[in-house]
Amino acid sequence: xxxxxxxxxxxxxxxxxxxxxxxxxxxxxxxxxxxxxxxxxxxxxxxxxxxxxxxxxxxxxxxxxxxxxxxxxxxxxxxxxxxxxxxxxxxxxxxxxxxxxxxxxxxxxxxxxxxxxxxxxxxxxxxxxxxxxxxxxxxxxxxxxxxxxxxxxxxxxxxxxxxxxxxxxxxxxxxxxxxxxxxxxxxxxxxxxxxxxxxxxxxxxxxxxxxxxxxxxxxxxxxxxxxxxxxxxxxxxxxxxxxxxxxxxxxxxxxxxxxxxxxxxxxxxxxxxxx
Numbered sequence: 001x002x003x004x005x006x007x008x009x010x011x012x013x014x015x016x017x018x019x020x021x022x023x024x025x026x027x028x029x030x031x032x033x034x035x036x037x038x039x040x041x042x043x044x045x046x047x048x049x050x051x052x053x054x055x056x057x058x059x060x061x062x063x064x065x066x067x068x069x070x071x072x073x074x075x076x077x078x079x080x081x082x083x084x085x086x087x088x089x090x091x092x093x094x095x096x097x098x099x100x101x102x103x104x105x106x107x108x109x110x111x112x113x114x115x116x117x118x119x120x121x122x123x124x125x126x127x128x129x130x131x132x133x134x135x136x137x138x139x140x141x142x143x144x145x146x147x148x149x150x151x152x153x154x155x156x157x158x159x160x161x162x163x164x165x166x167x168x169x170x171x172x173x174x175x176x177x178x179x180x181x182x183x184x185x186x187x188x189x190x191x192x193x194x195x196x197x198x199x200x201x202x203x204x205x206x207x208x209x210x211x212x213x214x215x216x217x218x219x220x221x222x223x224x225x226x227x228x229x230x231x232x233x234x235x236x237x238x239x240x241x242x243x244x245x246x247x248x249x250x251x252x253x254x255x256x257x258x259x260x261x262x263x264x265x266x267x268x269x270x271x272x273x274x275x
Contacts, residue, residue, distance in 0.1 A: 056093010100157035104143030173237030177250025249275035
């Protein structure tokens with residue numbers, strides 16, 4: 001087993017979709033340590049977006065400021081930030097798979113730029129949300145740690161190399177670590193909300209401790225523990241094939257280790273994508 005160069009424990013959480021607009025229609029199951037996600041409906045907000053298709057608020061060339069209306073601590077160093085859009089009927093205008101660039105200031109007052117993937121979609125009307133892990137010495141972490149409700153965040157976008165269209169692959173395998181769950185969460189939501197999208201999802205989510213697991217119900221952990229190995233990937237992700245793709249997002253050492261595993265298992269470069 002190839003161990004990661006830090007204490008990374010393997011987690012397969014039951015992600016908390018309950019606080020989202022479509023959450024009342026979902027019943028994710030935990031099967032053999034893999035999150036089996038089944039969509040049984042979609043929200044009125046999604047239907048509104050599909051029929052009305054309102055114009056988004058983002059500008060790819062210029063920063064626009066959005067007001068923080070709610071800051072919710074999720075753990076000792078993670079919080080969910082909700083930002084208001086200009087009107088109650090506004091949408092962010094972020095295609096699935098893309099992210100935004102946020103601007104802030106570090107502890108020395110110097111400008112900092114970082115990319116983030118919202119956990120909301122354009123089916124969420126009037127606001128967008130970020131889940132941010134704030135590291136002790138992180139430059140942008142300082143900015144988010146200091147933010148109070150009523151403050152503004154400068155954002156521009158969309159940006160990013162990944163694009164998604166429903167049904168572009170038969171199945172996704174997802175290898176996420178820490179806050180790397182956010183682009184996976186965004187994509188999973190889009191698949192679940194679309195009743196015509198039959199894409200299968202296989203998620204392996206790793207964290208250092210149980211308390212570090214993001215977007216989960218507050219209950220005791222009884223899932224798997226250990227490093228992500230080739231055997232785990234082989235057991236819980238779709239086998240190499242032209243119509244599947246393995247996505248990975250996590251700390252650089254984890255991404256490197258996962259790439260090595262995937263190459264050894266026969267996944268070609270076209271079958272892999274790193275956020």
